[in-house]
């Protein structure tokens with residue numbers, strides 16, 4: 420049973436994201452907002468700095484630091500947020516899966532109905548959706564919330580990157596059991612088998628290539644590239660031969676909170692997702708879609724999904740905040756952090772060179788070196804007008820907005836740092852750190868996951884920062900602060 424459950428989770432792997440590769444400096448139409456005065460490929464010299472309106476100081480926010488560049492915005496399709504939420508949690512963007520009765524038999528039912536869904540969806544976990552496959556058979560498919568929602572201190576937070584999801588087993592290893600369940604219950608051939616087949620095919624093909632080493636390390640980027648390798652770029656049909664050879668290594672990433680997207684001009688850690696965000700997100704459908712016609716129908720709902728994501732706001736910190744200290748921390752933040760991360764509504768959309776931020780370069784590097792994927796994407800249906808998307812990974816990382824940062828541990832693009840205290844003091848970061856796995860083991864003072872420091876790589880709950888792509892180096896911008904300044908700064912970060 421446990422095996423099955425794990426297996427199901429994997430299914431999720433719908434993916435989205437990613438690409439890797441070589442810059443094709445494909446010109447984006449730069450829809451510069453009225454306040455963005457330049458967008459040249461290097462430093463923006465004339466970013467508008469908000470006036471200091473806080474009671475105290477006249478601390479000015481410095482302009483963009485050296486080694487940063489402005490990422491320009493692209494036009495986005497408008498949509499209806501409430502329709503988008505509906506489609507997100509009930510829609511058939513993944514349209515193949517496990518026949519409903521087998522799913523509930525294996526997993527049991529989940530009466531909590533945390534999303535207040537109706538019908539068959541009211542009996543299954545929020546991260547799965549009951550949908551009708553194209554032939555009308557009711558199946559259960561993984562949805563975006565496998566990776567994009569998480570419980571924290573007993574509350575399900577929509578849009579919070581799920582750092583508790585387990586991608587450490589090869590999902591394809593559970594397929595023969597499922598085959599047996601479907602065949603013995605319904606026969607093969609049968610409509611149920613047909614409805615299950617695309618899902619089965621995708622899990623079998625991708626499973627071995629998307630295994631991550633540790634919990635918190637998400638292989639979605641890799642999943643996207645593997646799915647692309649199996650599909651014809653124009654027709655989007657599945658092929659038996661891959662477009663390029665695959666290898667098993669996975670450079671993982673952390674899942675960013677959805678409520679940050681409204682401030683960003685590009686998606687993903689390396690700002691690789693440019694152009695139409697809705698188009699980029701619907702790539703999850705690549706897991707099971709039949710062809711481009713089905714892709715167009717899925718795509719027609721993602722303007723609404725985008726509107727929903729843009730309507731989300733960060734959860735408020737639920738502990739106590741010392742406002743005097745937070746006020747002092749605010750000054751520290753404006754002087755040392757805001758030039759990259761922004762302040763209040765001001766957000767500069769800066770891509771920071773690897774040399775400057777100094778964090779693990781592997782994700783940016785693998786994306787630069789995987790030109791096959793980038794070329795595939797940029798010549799595929801995804802890049803076709805109207806609403807074209809572009810995969811254009813930068814050699815650096817976006818300085819993200821910090822709204823709700825208290826809830827988004829572990830930190831950095833690879834989830835390598837357990838809490839804010841250690842993020843701001845790089846010499847205190849643990850090499851091996853172990854979580855209990857409980858979503859309530861959150862340290863509201865150090866702000867992040869409670870952990871014990873280990874001396875060896877350990878099991879899947881021990882994050883090992885010595886693995887390729889898992890490094891916790893860099894972002895030393897808090898190191899020069901005094902202990903007192905750091906404590907005040909953390910108090911301020913709780914308020915965001």
Ligand code: HEC
Nearest residue numbers: 432433435563566637639672673674675686687688700703
């Ligand atoms: C298997 C896990 C997984 C699933 C399922 C998944 N995502 Fe993601 N998503 C990720 C990861 C990991 C990233 C970050 C990748 C990176 O930055 O390299 C991400 C990034 C994003 C971003 C960009 C956020 C930002 O600020 O840059 C959006 C938007 C997004 N996903 C939407 C979706 C939607 C909508 C779905 C469902 C249709 C979905 N995702 C399904 C793992 C997943």
Ligand code: HEC
Nearest residue numbers: 484755756759771776778816817818827830831832896897
């Ligand atoms: C030169 C630009 C720059 C400065 C200055 C800077 N940061 Fe960052 N920050 C970044 C970049 C880039 C990242 C993403 C790095 C990565 O994920 O590898 C980041 C990541 C973070 C994160 C992790 C966010 C997450 O969800 O994982 C936090 C928290 C953070 N910074 C806080 C601060 C604070 C507080 C300061 C001031 C002491 C600061 N930063 C100064 C560029 C900067």
